[in-house]
Amino acid sequence: MLSSRLFSSFISLLHPITFSSITICVASWVLFTSTSGEAGIVPLxxxxxxxxxxxxxxxxxxxxxxxxxxxxxxxxxxxxxxxxxxxxxxxxxxxxxxxxxxxxxxxxxxxxxxxxxxxxxxxxxxxxxxxxxxxxxxxxxxxxxxxxxxxxxxxxxxxxxxxTPRFAWRGLMLDSSRHFQTVEEVKRFIDLMAVHKLNVFHWHLTDSHGWRFESKKYPELTKKGAWRMQPGYPEKGKNRRYGGFYTQAEIKEVIAYAKERMITIVPEIDMPGHCFAMVAAYPQLGCLGKPQEVSHFFTYPAVAQKFPNVKGTDVLCVGKDETLKVCRNILDEVMELFPSKFIHIGGDEVNKSHWKRCSQCQKHMKTNGLANEHELQSWFIQQLDHYITQKNRRMIGWDEILEGGLAKNATVMSWQGEHGGIKAAKMGHDVVMSPQTYIYLDHGQSHSPLEPPHWPGHKPLDRVYSYQPVPKSLNDQEASHIIGVQANVWTVFIHENWLLDLQTWPRAAALAEVGWTPQALRKWDDFYQRMSVSHRKRLDALGVNYWWENAKPIGEWKPEGLKSDSQISELSYDMTKLIEAGQSSDIHIVFQYKRGAHALRIESVALLENDRVLSEDRHKGVAGSTHKRNRYTIPAFTPRKGARYVLHVKAYGDQGADSHGVLTMSKVQTKRVK
Missing domain, CATH: 3.30.379.10 (Chitobiase/beta-hexosaminidase domain 2-like)
Known part of the structure; x- marks a missing residue:
């Protein structure tokens, strides 16, 4: 009889070598798992x-x-x-x-x-x-x-x-505004959540780039707000209408589907910011009061973070009585459809500069004794909170709803790090931890040049797994207000379902264990091996295009070994132990910048066998805050027994030698990356 606590300790002894998000496997693991049902269970x-x-x-x-x-x-x-x-x-x-x-x-x-x-x-x-x-x-x-x-x-x-689960809220958010998924794609997303005991599907239905919720009271929201003329979609030089929305019948179908799988859908209707699509449909709701387009991207998704200067406003005019009336009517429709206890109103990234120039907003502030635009935002959020509470529901919003004063019954979803969640918990408000510093799945997960475009940031599998949702700064009473944890999948860079898979999995499996498994039992080496040996096979069988990269550490570079300004430094790394007997595939060397004021510029990489150049890859690459062509290839060869293999690198610091990073021997095992 083997308890999970003893099992984890045993595994940590078997796997002492861990590097970044990669653990070096030992063959004895495979033999061990053949008699252990525990090995493959995720979450533990x-x-x-x-x-x-x-x-x-x-x-x-x-x-x-x-x-x-x-x-x-x-x-x-x-x-x-x-x-x-x-x-x-x-x-x-x-x-x-x-x-x-x-x-x-x-x-x-x-x-x-x-x-x-x-x-x-x-x-x-x-x-x-x-x-x-x-x-x-x-x-x-x-x-x-x-x-x-x-x-x-x-x-x-x-x-x-x-x-029993650690947290009541174990969520994944899917952004259906930037990229519209079909009903079947949404159901598949829900199916994969259910396999991992995730129980809250946060459905981001509206934003500046598209309104996806059918409103019977305000049909222009989908007639106009659900569509955009998308430059560069689906390829550069093209310009076509893009979008779609979910009918109320389809939403009911998805809600029922999720409920059968023990998943609650929490809808998000963004207010009062991120409202380009809403104001495009009903211009009178904006401070400008004139027609505008739905926001779009220059190209989609390759450089989607470059937003064109669409004329208009993405903020509702909260100084008008009509605006609050429309928002309440929309929330009525939402609450009529969605049975969830929580209703998400967004509330993030509100561009208050429009309010500063709006005579109606300024008049409203004066009439209600509001000192500034932060208090104006708080006033509006409080109106929504009071209305939602009257309907026996609870309002939840991103941590910007703290600005100007937190509404009485509000729950906070902390995304800008943990400080918003900590502040709310200390005030006695419930919190869902969702910091972009750990668990934003639209961020990159590798330094490999094979990884498709993604939102800037690096959140590899081990960083997601390492997240501890209860901050140490909270006492027991305050910590009780941390009701859960949630990872978010924003779709700025995701225009097809295979990319949605790639960004979500296997990091969402790590998030599932963060939310379910007691903190004392969570061990990275154990989780990584369960993923490597057993759970990947399930994801394969389920047809999931997950990102998986096996990498072995070669060495590192430091400032003391570098020169700058095109003065070539020659760096050497002994790879004898890493070159396996009977090497039959290409060796890919990836340079991963870690920190420092300067990037590393690489000129060439050569593999020497007993001081003789066996193969050389000459091309200019950069490893820095942005990696460019940082992957070098040594063609497959048959190693000689007893030979010594050394990697020889010619590189220099870009305008200075303050650069730290590592080299890995990397192999990406992902079904589709292009």
Whole structure:
């Protein structure tokens, strides 16, 4: 019997070498996982004991379950019959027994026991039943996610799992404004969330670049606000209409789909900023009061961060009574459709300069005794908070809603780092931690030049996994207001579903473990190996185009080894131990800048075998705050036994020698990158 705590300690001994987001694997891991059901489970349960023996499933799989939980059980175990000859049926002689246990600590908690007699699940709710099923599917030694297989029987290790989530809010946000996803693409996103026990789908439905929510009261919001003439879409030089929206019928369909998978959809309708599309549809709602376009990009998505100077305003005129009336009417429609407790109103990045020049906003400030535009924003947010609270819902907004004073009942989503969340928690307000410094998935995850364009920033897999949502500066009472954690997928650079996969996975799997698993049990080496050996196979079977990069550290460069201003420095790295016998593939050397005032400019990279140049790649590359052509290739060759291999680099500091970085031998194993 092996507890998860002992298991993690054992793994940390097996894998002592960790570099950036990459861990060097040892062959003994594969042998070990063949008898351990725990190895592949993501997120890691709160407690798991692997016992001797296993249980085999074949033929008819009879179950007993409280009637109201049958849909959760059947959906949770649907993959059993989908990819095998097994037949799941309700009956008396059950081998899968589900029962209620009101003593479990949380609504989503469950226990799962597999013994010689069968499988027993205890839960407090249908959510616990569904999550027990997800754990069971991952524990099965065969890959039940593979649609190309039809298993005759399935084997489950005997085990005891006692599990409960760390946080109630375990979310992913999807931006459907910048890039519009089809209903089927949204459902697929939800499916992948469910596999990982993520339970809040934050749906970003409106922004300056497109209004995606059908309003019956204000049809121009979708007739005009859902579409843009997109320069450079889908390729440079083209200019065509781009967009779309979700009908209310489609939204109801997605809500029902998510609910079946234990996922709550929290809608976001951005107010009072990020409203180009809204003001384009109804110009009277803006301070300028005249027609304007929906905001767009110069090209999409390659240089999408370069926004054209579209004439108009992205801010609502909150000095007009009509503006608040329209916002309330829209929220009525939203709350009528979405049953979620929380309603997200955005509230971020409000360009208050328009309010400074608006006579109506200034008059409104004077009438209401508001000292400045921050207080004007706070006044508007407070009106929305009061209205939403009257409807027995709770308002949530980005941390800018703190500006000018936080609304009485507001929940804060902290994205500009943690300071907004800390401030709100100390004030007694609930907080969802979502800092862009750790868990913004539109940021880059590699220094490889193969990675497609992304929003500036570097958030590799290990950084996402390292995030601890409860700041040390909070006492126990304040910490109780941290209700969860959420990663965000903004789609400025994402115009196709394969790119959505690439940006989201496997980092969202790391986020799932941050949200579910007790902090004391989270070990990077353990998580990385579960991903490497088992969970990647599931993502492969699910058709996910996730980013995966195996990299081995070669060495580093430092200021003391560099010259500047085109004075070539010659750097050498012994690679003998890294060159494997029988090397059959190209070696890719990637330069990764870490810090310093200056970039590294690379002239050439050569591999020497016993002081003889074996191969050389001559091209100019840069490793700095922006990496350019920083990948160098040594063609495949057959290593000679006993030979010494040295990497020889010619490089210099760009206008100075204050540069630090590392070299890795990198191999990207991603299905599609172009």
């Amino acid at each position: 349960p709160a407690s798991i004991e692997i016992r001797q023996g296993s249980y085999s499933l074949s033929g008819e799989v009879i179950y007993q379950c409280p009637e109201e939980w049958v849909p959760a059980l059947e959906l949770g175990l649907a993959r059993l019959s989908a990819h095998s000859t097994l037949d799941l049926k309700k009956g008396a002689s059950a081998i899968v027994k589900v029962s209620k246990d009101a003593k479990l600590p949380k609504r989503e908690a469950y226990t799962l026991e597999v013994n010689a007699q069968g499988i027993e699940v205890k839960a407090r709710s249908e959510a616990g039943v569904f999550y027990a099923c997800q754990t069971l599917l991952q524990a099965i030694q065969q890959n039940v996610y593979d649609p190309g297989k039809e298993w005759k029987s399935l084997t489950v290790p005997q085990m005891l799992v006692e599990d």
